[in-house]
Amino acid sequence: MASAPASASASASGSSGFAYAPAPESRSVVDIAPSYGLFIDGEFTDAADGRVFKTVSPATEEVLSEVARAGAEDVDRAVRAARKAFAKWSALPGSERAKYLFRIARIIQERSRELAVLETLDNGKPIRETRDHDLPLVAAHFFYYAGWADKLSHAGLGPDPRPLGVAGQVIPWNFPLLMLAWKIAPALAAGNTVVLKPAETTPLSALFFADVCRQAGLPRGVVNIVPGYGDAGAALVEHEGVDKVAFTGSTAVGKAIARQVAGTRKKLTLELGGKGANIVFDDAPVDQAVEGIVTGIFFNQGQVCCAGSRLLVQESVQEEFLDALKRRLSTLRLGDPLDKNTDIGAINSAEQLARIEALAETGEAEGAERWSPACELPSTGYWFAPTLFTGVTQAHTIARDEIFGPVLSVLTFRTPAEAVAKANNSQYGLSAGIWSEKGSRILAVADKLRAGVVWANTFNKLDPTSPFGGYKESGYGREGGRHGLEAYLAPSSPEGER
Structure with missing residues (x-):
């Protein structure tokens, strides 16, 4: 989508014909x-x-x-x-x-x-x-x-x-x-x-x-x-x-x-901390799951303890799903956080930006394939483009360490048992997501995940009536x-x- 300069789209094509004019919220209210x-x-x-x-x-x-x-x-x-x-x-x-x-x-x-x-x-x-x-x-x-x-x-x-x-x-x-x-x-x-x-x-x-x-x-x-x-x-x-x-x-x-x-x-x-796994099975509704993945890792620029920063996608639908995910990332708008059209805001501090950049460079150095949509970053402030890594294994640093930024690591699995094993192979245990049309599969997998919060066909939904907390190095108490x-x-x- 084409975009106004104040809130730059991650897509450079502008092929859809739709343009987004800035819709800034007034600073005068505070x-x-x-x-x-x-x-x-x-x-x-x-x-x-x-x-x-x-x-x-x-x-x-x-x-x-x-x-x-x-x-x-x-x-x-x-x-x-x-x-x-x-x-x-x-x-x-x-x-x-x-x-x-x-x-x-x-x-x-x-x-x-x-x-x-x-x-x-x-x-x-x-x-x-x-x-x-x-x-x-x-x-x-x-x-x-x-x-x-x-x-x-x-x-x-x-x-x-x-x-x-x-x-x-x-x-x-x-x-x-x-x-x-x-x-x-x-x-x-x-x-x-x-x-x-x-x-x-x-x-x-x-x-x-x-x-x-x-x-x-x-x-x-x-x-x-x-x-x-x-x-x-x-x-x-x-x-x-x-x-x-x-x-x-x-x-x-x-x-x-x-x-x-x-x-x-x-x-x-x-x-x-957390390193939440978002598990996508072959029967998951693709468009709905893509939106959930985007919400899971790019909400608040990925600076979320329960972010779904590990995508585990079933091998048989990997290519189709990643194509759809990349198309969606190309429509995200990065820019002025006060613009109501903005999807991706600024990283909180120079220190946090440096950590994200260092871990992303480590991912490349260890052999993972890095991809980001075409995206022009503002010249002032602290910014990082939405990024995903493919070819990631459980041995990669980006699959183990909490990045706390808009960076998604993509791994694959063949069977539900393998998905559970990979999801639980973490020092953290705060959150997880499961995407499938089979309720029985969701319940069976959720029961085996060592995570304090497990979302089914959604992600990052919080409510004051529901307890929140983790296992292992994600802490204790609710x-x-x-x-x-x-x-x-x-x-x-x-x-x-x-």
């Missing part, structure tokens, strides 16, 4: 201040040592704002504020806590356009995704857990489960506001207070959420936001005043956190659904004990 402080005890405040850092738009490399950088002293202040607030917050009836969560959910809905544009500017993902996926799910999580707040005794976790105390939460940059909702909503519903550290490349939506909390009248100290780098995250995890640690991010950091928490009383949930409450509650103690 007012980004020149600087932001830490959010501690209901107030924005400078870092104790005065340090700041800049947050940059991945699509343009422009500086969006300057943000206070939290250190150990700031984390200590935030934990103390959360501890002080815990006594009153946990003593509130669940129905009262629910009112605050409902207010937050409604305010997020009211401000969804503003927050979607903010997220796109700070993260680089297309506005279609932040507007139609992220923000509706953020509000849905707060609505859902608001409903649980006065029903905790019916969650199957004992007759009178109690909150743990202060939750220290560290979230990644790929879904900044959604990961915040996944963690804060169940923690507050259960009666805990929170200190959250957003990723250093995407701090703005968390700070805007702090304003949402003030708008909702949330008591001071119940939610605290401490933007910073890894040292702030480490200080939060290690703080003796933290009762519960929740981390989403890389497996390497998750392992380090597990070592730090080992031997302490702290509860821990980890949602780490977020979402009734299961997501368990990580923030302890069984009731004998009378008089706490």
Whole structure:
């Protein structure tokens, strides 16, 4: 398809006769201040040592704002504020806590356009995704857990489960506001207070959420936001005043956190890396499966822990399926993330782009065949064309390591047993997809896959009522659904004990 310069199609042919004019979302709906402080005890405040850092738009490399950088002293202040607030917050009836969560959910809905544009500017993902996926799910999580707040005794976790105390939460940059909702909503519903550290490349939506909390009248100290780098995250995890640690991010950091928490009383949930397998059988509906593969690996530029980054296609339909997949990739539009026509946005940071490029070069060096559609990349910002590798074996680095980018590795199989063996041949176990017209085959294969989430004839469909989490090096514990409450509650103690 031909395209407008602002949102370049991956196809250079323009043979279809259809043209896409730019449809930019207005930046004027969001007012980004020149600087932001830490959010501690209901107030924005400078870092104790005065340090700041800049947050940059991945699509343009422009500086969006300057943000206070939290250190150990700031984390200590935030934990103390959360501890002080815990006594009153946990003593509130669940129905009262629910009112605050409902207010937050409604305010997020009211401000969804503003927050979607903010997220796109700070993260680089297309506005279609932040507007139609992220923000509706953020509000849905707060609505859902608001409903649980006065029903905790019916969650199957004992007759009178109690909150743990202060939750220290560290979230990644790929879904900044959604990961915040996944963690804060169940923690507050259960009666805990929170200190959250957003990723250093995407701090703005968390700070805007702090304003949402003030708008909702949330008591001071119940939610605290401490933007910073890894040292702030480490200080939060290690703080003796933290009762519960929740981390989403890389497996390497998750392992380090597990070592730090080992031997302490702290509860821990980890949602780490993935190398999801998308299995396409010979009876799969080709067009539907192609759309699912595209969603599985190119949604959010492949920067998704549960991305379907390994395509296992049955050998008898490999040629037909890859031809259809390449045709579809040639219609994807890469460019301005604020353009509503854009399919592929910017990579989140220069560091992440360098990692993707290095792993793609490794794939070529190891003998896999690389293919990308004709695609002109913008001259500024961090960009990587949608890419697939064929001739991949299980020995290739790109079939084993999480690339966290828009790169698909294609392997083949002959029998269902071989598909299962190859899908499970990974240190990860977060997600998988199965494409077939036979329900019996889907159920039989799904039962054998060691993955926390298995999608059937779809991919990347998430819901606040459903648990999400992994096996093996993809972490442990579940977020979402009734299961997501368990990580923030302890069984009731004998009378008089706490």
